[in-house]
């Protein structure tokens with residue numbers, strides 16, 4: 176049995192992670208770390224876990240991180256994670272970090288967007304971006320995964336086939352994204368207060384959301400070209416789920432009109448994702464719905480060619496394929512388990 180620990184066990188993503196790990200036949204949760212003191216039981220923090228996991232949570236102290244686990248999931252906020260990740264890596268323990276601290280290969284880009292000095296240069300240089308559909312081989316060989324962001328997962332999966340084939344202009348892409356409120360975390364903020372977000376839809380961080388450089392950075396690395404996007408996220412009054420509508424401009428064609436047809440684009444996506452266990456493609460005019468993917472690790476994708484754009488729509492559960500399910504998928508890849516274990 177693989178012994179795993181969760182550092183930041185009170186997070187929303189940790190609750191989902193625990194639920195998945197309890198179903199996983201090869202894993203035992205042996206350590207839960209939290210900021211608070213008093214060794215609270217995890218089932219007192221999350222009553223949904225009563226009778227399923229009643230173990231106490233330890234207070235996280237940088238000097239006293241456990242050495243007797245095989246893999247640590249770090250579910251702390253960006254800039255805090257990097258204070259803990261090296262403590263495990265030094266002990267030979269595999270790490271999957273949920274924050275943005277290990278998602279960038281370029282330290283200066285991280286520092287610009289997260290307004291903090293990165294204190295683990297070696298880690299950021301060697302970490303693998305944990306999107307198995309694009310970086311599976313690298314993930315198999317690494318001890319440190321930077322688990323992708325939620326909007327980024329949905330957007331990158333939507334765009335990768337077209338960009339990798341060079342069929343669309345890489346610097347003329349619009350991403351209109353909508354997320355349920357759990358995407359903003361458990362810690363209350365003014366815009367996640369019930370009265371503020373209920374019966375409301377609102378854009379935020381327009382032109383300045385931190386997932387925008389992550390999407391551009393990863394797609395640029397993967398496709399060997401400069402990728403540049405206009406990204407506008409919105410908060411919508413749902414607990415969970417993300418819908419990304421991506422508008423890409425096809426290359427070639429007459430007067431900017433697409434020379435591609437729906438069938439050809441469908442075929443491209445079928446070839447690209449045909450063997451992927453967690454990407455499902457819509458056919459014809461069927462559109463993806465968050466309802467069909469919440470509580471699952473699936474990303475559902477549809478494509479539609481219009482006169483001068485290719486529109487790609489993708490949906491995920493931000494807490495599962497956008498965080499904890501993807502982390503377990505990465506763990507399965509890193510540890511040589513069946514990639515679907517615990518997830519289907």
Ligand SMILES: NC(=O)c1ccc[n+]([C@@H]2O[C@H](COP(=O)([O-])OP(=O)(O)OC[C@H]3O[C@@H](n4cnc5c(N)ncnc54)[C@H](OP(=O)(O)O)[C@@H]3O)[C@@H](O)[C@H]2O)c1
Nearest residue numbers: 183185186187188210251252273274358360361362493498
């Ligand atoms: N929510 C999503 O959909 C989503 C998707 C992808 C990735 N992520 C990433 O996953 C991580 C967890 O996200 P979340 O939404 O689950 O977070 P969350 O519910 O807001 O919880 C944050 C966690 O971090 C702990 N924490 C905050 N500041 C800390 C500090 N200074 N020292 C130690 N612990 C601290 C909190 O402890 P307390 O309970 O003591 O406050 C809590 O356990 C973040 O890095 C986030 O960016 C989230």
